[in-house]
Amino acid sequence: MKQEAVGSENIKLTALTEILQAISSTLDLKTVMKKILPVLHEHLGMHRGTLTLLNPETNELSIQEAYGLENAEIKRGKYKLGEGVTGKVVATGEPLVVPNIGEEPLFLNRTQARDALTKSKISFICVPIKLEGKTVGALSVDLLFQEGTGFDEDVKFLTIISNYIAQAVKVNKLVRKDREDLTFENLRLKNELKERYRPVNIIGTSKRMIDVYSSIDLVSMSKANVLIRGESGTGKELVAHAIHYRSSRAENPFVKVSCAALPETLLESEIFGYEKGAFTGATALKKGKFEIAHTGTIFLDEIGDISPATQVKLLRVLQEKEFERVGGLEVIRADIRFVAATNKDLEKEVREGRFREDLYYRLNVIPIFLPPLRDRKEDLPLLVQHFIDKANKSNNKQIKKVSDDAWEYIMNYTWPGNVRELENAIERATVMCQGETIEREHFPLDLRANIRPAGEDELENGDIQNLPKAVERLERRLLVNALNQTKGNKRKASQLLGVTERMLGYKVKQYGLA
Numbered sequence: 001m002k003q004e005a006v007g008s009e010n011i012k013l014t015a016l017t018e019i020l021q022a023i024s025s026t027l028d029l030k031t032v033m034k035k036i037l038p039v040l041h042e043h044l045g046m047h048r049g050t051l052t053l054l055n056p057e058t059n060e061l062s063i064q065e066a067y068g069l070e071n072a073e074i075k076r077g078k079y080k081l082g083e084g085v086t087g088k089v090v091a092t093g094e095p096l097v098v099p100n101i102g103e104e105p106l107f108l109n110r111t112q113a114r115d116a117l118t119k120s121k122i123s124f125i126c127v128p129i130k131l132e133g134k135t136v137g138a139l140s141v142d143l144l145f146q147e148g149t150g151f152d153e154d155v156k157f158l159t160i161i162s163n164y165i166a167q168a169v170k171v172n173k174l175v176r177k178d179r180e181d182l183t184f185e186n187l188r189l190k191n192e193l194k195e196r197y198r199p200v201n202i203i204g205t206s207k208r209m210i211d212v213y214s215s216i217d218l219v220s221m222s223k224a225n226v227l228i229r230g231e232s233g234t235g236k237e238l239v240a241h242a243i244h245y246r247s248s249r250a251e252n253p254f255v256k257v258s259c260a261a262l263p264e265t266l267l268e269s270e271i272f273g274y275e276k277g278a279f280t281g282a283t284a285l286k287k288g289k290f291e292i293a294h295t296g297t298i299f300l301d302e303i304g305d306i307s308p309a310t311q312v313k314l315l316r317v318l319q320e321k322e323f324e325r326v327g328g329l330e331v332i333r334a335d336i337r338f339v340a341a342t343n344k345d346l347e348k349e350v351r352e353g354r355f356r357e358d359l360y361y362r363l364n365v366i367p368i369f370l371p372p373l374r375d376r377k378e379d380l381p382l383l384v385q386h387f388i389d390k391a392n393k394s395n396n397k398q399i400k401k402v403s404d405d406a407w408e409y410i411m412n413y414t415w416p417g418n419v420r421e422l423e424n425a426i427e428r429a430t431v432m433c434q435g436e437t438i439e440r441e442h443f444p445l446d447l448r449a450n451i452r453p454a455g456e457d458e459l460e461n462g463d464i465q466n467l468p469k470a471v472e473r474l475e476r477r478l479l480v481n482a483l484n485q486t487k488g489n490k491r492k493a494s495q496l497l498g499v500t501e502r503m504l505g506y507k508v509k510q511y512g513l514a
Contacts, residue, residue: 015043029172037067046141053137073111084108093135098124204379208371220246228341230370233420236341244297253296260302278327297337304344373415391430405440417503444498
């Protein structure tokens with residue numbers, strides 16, 4: 001190919017078109033240069049080409065991508081700012097032409113790609129790559145040396161190309177920064193989750209809670225299945241999170257399944273997934289919770305509520321670590337750590353035939369029992385302060401203390417909804433409080449006034465009653481009164497009693513008031 005001004009205008013136009021297509025085809029700089037450098041060879045007679053970029057932190061240059069060089073030669077292509085032809089071009093921001101590299105002492109041949117016999121046959125052109133007024137690198141090419149050849153047009157054309165490469169460099173930096181930001185944010189969120197769910201952040205210093213922490217430490221690094229037992233509102237999900245984020249699976253998925261929230265058919269499609277066309281409405285394949293939890297932990301909340309048919313299928317997953325999607329034949333294997341929770345007496349459920357004995361033993365490898373709040377009242381001051389701080393922050397309040405009367409109420413109430421009910425009550429009191437001190441009046445449920453407690457008549461007659469039974473009768477009467485006042489509206493009744501609607505529903509079911 002005749003080398004005058006690096007080819008004809010048509011060849012240049014063709015090359016430029018292909019270069020622009022390469023730049024617009026991807027955001028990855030290496031991919032862009034892998035496409036551009038061969039174009040320069042094919043259309044413009046370039047024998048070698050390199051993209052060299054400046055590291056602003058070290059002020060060193062290194063070859064990022066090259067055509068016509070071996071990997072070992074590329075690795076040797078490192079320069080200090082101002083060193084050699086490339087270093088000088090980046091330092092000055094001006095292009096340099098070496099008509100015959102064999103006669104140019106500034107040409108270092110750092111890559112050792114040109115031996116002594118070929119140096120006299122090579123011309124070298126190096127142009128700066130500038131971004132927002134700063135030189136960030138250089139584009140260089142080798143051409144066959146010919147006596148009397150002018151290089152002005154070559155420099156102009158390569159400068160045009162370097163301007164386009166500069167934009168690709170800019171985009172690559174933005175993409176890399178976004179990726180680094182996302183990686184950092186992902187790491188921050190993971191660390192935040194680990195911090196949030198580590199056992200020391202489960203509030204409580206009572207002997208019962210110390211035993212729970214010891215159990216979490218013991219089971220976290222094992223692969224054994226865990227069954228968390230406790231009343232509703234005691235913090236079973238919090239313990240499940242703590243086990244996961246202290247385990248070797250912490251970087252992998254934590255997937256929760258609320259077994260009581262879905263009917264049998266929906267629960268199966270939720271945990272096993274389904275194939276397209278498996279049933280009406282299944283318009284596309286959907287992965288189930290087991291697939292999503294692969295290599296991680298799955299938390300089966302309220303496991304005692306699943307149907308016998310689902311129990312059989314779950315037992316297979318526990319035993320064989322495999323399952324099929326609903327409507328599918330493909331056997332899917334999953335590496336899952338199982339953590340389950342229940343507020344039911346599973347032993348009684350097994351005896352009465354509502355829960356499979358073999359499934360029970362598979363789940364109950366390591367049990368963890370969470371005490372109800374009434375059995376660890378020494379933790380109430382810590383919990384109350386924690387929830388006040390949390391409510392202050394979320395509601396822009398400045399509550400500083402709790403009055404003696406309010407403390408008496410807090411300590412004497414049985415908290416049937418446990419920690420969840422306490423948090424709800426403290427947040428409500430924080431919102432209702434207009435000053436800096438929470439008073440007795442800021443709590444909605446009064447055990448001492450307005451309603452005559454069950455058992456009071458008997459006490460007046462000198463007849464000592466069983467306390468738990470008296471409390472149950474009191475709760476039932478409070479529920480009946482609240483439902484009567486609200487004409488059966490559970491949402492309004494729960495607000496009147498200062499408990500969650502879910503807790504109200506649980507108590508209504510417990511006392512047969514539904």
